[in-house]
Amino acid sequence: MAFPGGTVTFLFTDIEGSTQLLQELGDDYGQVVADHRRILREVFQQAGGHEVDTQGDAFFYSFTRAKDAASAAVDGQRALAGHTWPAGTQVRVRMGLHTGEPTVGDEGYVGLDVVRAARICSAGHGGQILASETTRALVGNDLPAGVIVRDRGKQHLKDVQYEHVYELALEEGRTEFPPLKVDRTGRADAMADQFGQRIESYVERMLEDAFTGSGEPQPHKLAKSGLGLALGGLVVLVMLVAAIVGIVLLVKLAL
Secondary structure: OOOOOOOEEEEEEEEOOHHHHHHHHHHHHHHHHHHHHHHHHHHHHHOOOEEEEEEOOEEEEEEOOHHHHHHHHHHHHHHHHOOOOHHHOOOOEEEEEEEEOOEEEOOEEEOHHHHHHHHHHHHOOOOOEEEEHHHHHHHOOOOOOOEEEEEEEEEEEOOOEEEEEEEEEEOOOOOOOOOOOOOOOOHHHHHHHHHHHHHHHHHHHHHHHHHHOOOOOHHHHHHHHHHOOOOOOHHHHHHHHHHHHHHHHHHHHHO
């Protein structure tokens, strides 16, 4: 499946307290997960979302417009709140939004923007929608009806350092939440870690191709980008290898 490139907005979701729900509901928890997936898939796909990955009770979607992603998150929370769950239990889902310009690799998205979106999601509480400063700026005043923005301040998120976080709060929803859980890890983080590992693998493949000559010549790609590098030649190869080694070092420092 081809995922949209360029500027995209990521949406991660994760059920809060899933282990406790499993203990309380037993076999009925399977129905909870199935209903949760069905509800969010319908809402997100209707908003133009692309399903990138799902693990257990966590979702990873991408959208070409920040506004659509924000609307999908709001509609998703409302659909979940209006659903009747087994044994009258309450299912609360945390959601996180971030906009960036990731690379689209063979296995999906590659870049730290994926990790940032997952960390924002994991910092929230069930029923909360958190957004990065970039996503907040792109949405602007074009908010879904019945939604207000709360400034949650600059947060030190795991692996991505500081991010100014905003909450898209539903007027009919919960008005107060505990402080953000910036050190928390969950299923959304597990998915982000897997995509983060692809950064290094992607660059290592580029390095191997430069030495073996396999794959599409990278100098040709650079030339098409306007850098004016000629195909082939020892000088081009040396410059390419040096650049890739530099990227590897920067990625390792960032992670």
